[in-house]
Amino acid sequence: MSTAVLHLVGAAVGEGASDGGCKWGAAALREHGIAHALAATGRTVTWSDTVTAQPMLATSRLNAIECFSERLANAVTQALRQNQQPLVLGGDHSCAVGTWSAVADHLRPRGALGLVWIDAHLDAHTPDTSDSQAPHGMPVAALLGHGSEGMTDLFGWRHKVRADHLVIIGARSYEPPEKALLESLGVRVMFMPEVLARGFAACFDEARTLVRAGTAGWGVSFDLDGLDPRDAPGTGTPVEEGIRLADALQVMAGCSNDPQFVALELTEYNPLRDFGGRTAQAATDLVCAMLAPEAALLELAA
Ligand SMILES: [Mn+2]
16 A cells, blocks of 8 residues: 555653653654655655644553554544545554554454564563553563553454464564463464574565454554664664664565555664664654565566
8 A cells, every 4th residue: 555645643751661761762753754765666645633632631551552542543444434544653572552443443344454464572471460551561461452442442442453363573572471371362473583594585475474364454553673783783672682773774665565455563762772772763764664565676676
């Protein structure tokens, strides 16, 4: 759907993490010129109002994320109703609950949502298992239907993503209860040793095939900490030995040209740790590669 208008939604949320720096991620990417770079690939780009988490209107951190999720979901729904392609810019990864609940709800009359989740972590905690109680460690569980009702039941229904329609790539830092939940549900996780052994290209191709099968549309939730910190140091929770940026740029280039591709989300950019702006540039290059129209890619290859 790369002919669709690209609808950028800033998700100003850092309350889901222990270090709130990601709250400023979308604003920093905007200032860095991400919209201009996307327009230069040939896409038509529009911004909607930034959705900002409001802890002062909430009763707890979890409640702040629940309220924020609902408001972000409404913004993403508006973009989809206008037949535009959402690009959600986080924000800590708790924003995924709002983003993908909206996409799933939009697709629902036609079928299910497929999701490729790129991340150093599994993000599959629930309030019952999380030591830190940080909601950015919970969106995968919530989308699968486990966790607080305010996160699982947006739009009045649960199980936004089915286990067999979700693939996680790049995981290398997680806790036993998260792995146990995903194993019990049968989610395919490509841990980092598998990515290093088979190569990112083979892994992403397999993941794409899996999430496209039996779904009405698919998308990518890209946590920047899935990348190697040598390429993207400015993230919420960096973990050594990740996916190399050059591989991601090459392998994911043009993936939005698939008519079944619905939305992209980029999360956990922390400008407070991005000295020199290298991570902002990595994030910009990534979204441009993934969202570039066919023509722009052919031009690059020539
Ligand atoms: Mn994450």
